[in-house]
Amino acid sequence: MRQKTPMRYPVRCSPARQSLPAACVLLGVFACQIFIAAGYVIPFPDLLLVSILLLFMAGLTYLVLYFTASRETRISETWGCGTKSQPAITEYTGHGFSEPIVTIFASVYRTKKSSTKVYSDKYNCLFAEGTAEIRLVAFFEEYIYRPIGTAAMKGASVVARMQNGCLDTYLLYVFIAVIGIIVFLGVVA
Amino acid sequence: MSADFALYCILNTVVVVLISPLFVSLVKKVKAWTQGRQGPSVFQTYYTLAKLLKKETIYSPHASWVSRVAPVACMAAILTASLFVPLVYVTEPYGGIGNIILFLYLLVVARFFMALLGLDAGSAFGGMGSSREMSVSAVIEPTTIVVFAALAFVFKSLNIFDMMAAAVSAGTLKTPILILLAISLFIILIVETSRIPVDNPETHLELTMIHEGMILEQSGKEPSRSWSSPRPSKQTLLMALLINPHRARGALQQRCLPQPSLPHLSSLCSRAAYSPLSSASLSPRWQRCGSSGCRVSS
Numbered sequence: 257m258r259q260k261t262p263m264r265y266p267v268r269c270s271p272a273r274q275s276l277p278a279a280c281v282l283l284g285v286f287a288c289q290i291f292i293a294a295g296y297v298i299p300f301p302d303l304l305l306v307s308i309l310l311l312f313m314a315g316l317t318y319l320v321l322y323f324t325a326s327r328e329t330r331i332s333e334t335w336g337c338g339t340k341s342q343p344a345i346t347e348y349t350g351h352g353f354s355e356p357i358v359t360i361f362a363s364v365y366r367t368k369k370s371s372t373k374v375y376s377d378k379y380n381c382l383f384a385e386g387t388a389e390i391r392l393v394a395f396f397e398e399y400i401y402r403p404i405g406t407a408a409m410k411g412a413s414v415v416a417r418m419q420n421g422c423l424d425t426y427l428l429y430v431f432i433a434v435i436g437i438i439v440f441l442g443v444v445a
Numbered sequence: 446m447s448a449d450f451a452l453y454c455i456l457n458t459v460v461v462v463l464i465s466p467l468f469v470s471l472v473k474k475v476k477a478w479t480q481g482r483q484g485p486s487v488f489q490t491y492y493t494l495a496k497l498l499k500k501e502t503i504y505s506p507h508a509s510w511v512s513r514v515a516p517v518a519c520m521a522a523i524l525t526a527s528l529f530v531p532l533v534y535v536t537e538p539y540g541g542i543g544n545i546i547l548f549l550y551l552l553v554v555a556r557f558f559m560a561l562l563g564l565d566a567g568s569a570f571g572g573m574g575s576s577r578e579m580s581v582s583a584v585i586e587p588t589t590i591v592v593f594a595a596l597a598f599v600f601k602s603l604n605i606f607d608m609m610a611a612a613v614s615a616g617t618l619k620t621p622i623l624i625l626l627a628i629s630l631f632i633i634l635i636v637e638t639s640r641i642p643v644d645n646p647e648t649h650l651e652l653t654m655i656h657e658g659m660i661l662e663q664s665g666k667e668p669s670r671s672w673s674s675p676r677p678s679k680q681t682l683l684m685a686l687l688i689n690p691h692r693a694r695g696a697l698q699q700r701c702l703p704q705p706s707l708p709h710l711s712s713l714c715s716r717a718a719y720s721p722l723s724s725a726s727l728s729p730r731w732q733r734c735g736s737s738g739c740r741v742s743s
Contacts, residue, residue, distance in 0.1 A: 301541025306525065306551075309454075309542075314521035321498075321517075325666030328501035334568045334662060337651075342507065348564065348572025356580035 366393040453536040461527040465677035466490035502665035507567030515562040526551035543606040563659030574658020585636045592629045612690045630687045638680040
């Protein structure tokens with residue numbers, strides 16, 4: 257196996273972006289202590305002990321392996337089914353993670369897949385270019401926002417019909433309201 | 446932290462690490478018997494682990510620090526989770542230890558690092574394994590949450606220690622609901638430990654492997670591949686969770702319960718040898734709260 261030095265890719269992350277996950281971790285670990293310091297006693301587990309145990313177990317695992325196992329390491333090419341090296345294009349993308357979920361829950365998401373292929377030979381064997389599209393139903397929009405919006409629009413149209421700008425109609429409303437109040441008071445009395 | 450709890454932490458971790466490979470071998474042995482073969486020795490996994498520890502570790506040229514850190518982080522998460530499931534004896538829970546939600550989170554942390562590990566080597570197969578593992582997780586995790594929530598509802602506690610103490614003191618199966626929960630937990634156990642029909646730990650065929658795809662690039666001493674890797678340890682923990690709250694006390698009902706303190710360590714060890722997966726003894730707290738079925742030793 258030929259020796260290779262590992263390729264290093266620069267990771268650029270601003271301090272503000274780094275501080276956010278650090279704050280998440282620290283606030284989670286010291287959550288119990290923070291609430292107690294603020295004067296609130298909330299019955300949730302003390303994560304500080306678990307965090308310390310987590311670090312201890314990590315250190316213990318490392319030390320046990322360091323002293324009991326072989327320390328030899330070697331850099332060797334990733335197995336790629338016969339290809340010489342693994343280009344970045346062979347790596348799984350975010351879509352590779354979401355696609356199985358979309359397929360499994362297709363009945364919920366009502367997935368629609370469509371693709372077009374253009375071949376570069378007359379036998380339609382060599383793929384030249386193409387497009388692929390996955391459409392999902394907007395779950396919250398379709399099942400929550402849209403029914404509420406439709407109901408609001410129907411209610412608004414009823415109110416708009418009542419508020420027609422005609423004085424006679426308003427007098428009729430007042431008349432009906434007065435009759436209703438009289439009947440109500442009569443029944444209650 | 447009391448000395449009793451510290452002793453519990455040491456004993457429980459050692460027991461999980463030592464017996465987990467044995468259960469892997471036992472599963473292989475039973476599988477061989479069902480296929481009409483003799484199968485490997487029950488100590489074969491120990492021999493394999495000893496061999497792997499002597500081998501060099503090979504990293505991919507594409508691998509970053511994640512490949513060095515993730516196996517240790519994964520193992521640490523599982524070992525910490527092992528403290529949440531009493532295997533030797535039940536003691537007084539301390540801090541957040543024993544919380545069932547935290548237990549699930551630790552298992553998820555381990556799985557997260559395993560998925561990162563699969564991606565880090567730059568192999569398409571590792572990514573494929575990670576993707577499949579996450580997909581299976583997305584399907585099984587709601588079931589896991591519902592089952593654990595039901596366990597918490599049945600035992601009226603979110604703490605696994607309380608559940609196991611209640612199961613021991615109840616004497617019989619607490620409620621028939623536990624039978625249904627045991628069936629669900631068994632399915633979860635199969636999925637979480639990558640067993641047939643969800644996954645096959647023996648396969649290395651690209652089309653079929655899930656968990657093996659993630660650790661395909663792991664070699665030598667890496668914990669994900671070698672010494673008491675997270676999967677056997679997780680299997681032990683889930684088996685304990687399946688067996689302990691769901692079994693009737695049976696023979697244990699008639700046994701005396703020793704004090705889990707340092708002078709009685711030898712008694713605890715012998716009890717652990719008798720039933721390594723059972724919560725065989727109770728702390729004074731549980732003895733006070735126990736039902737009339739409990740008899741406390743002098």
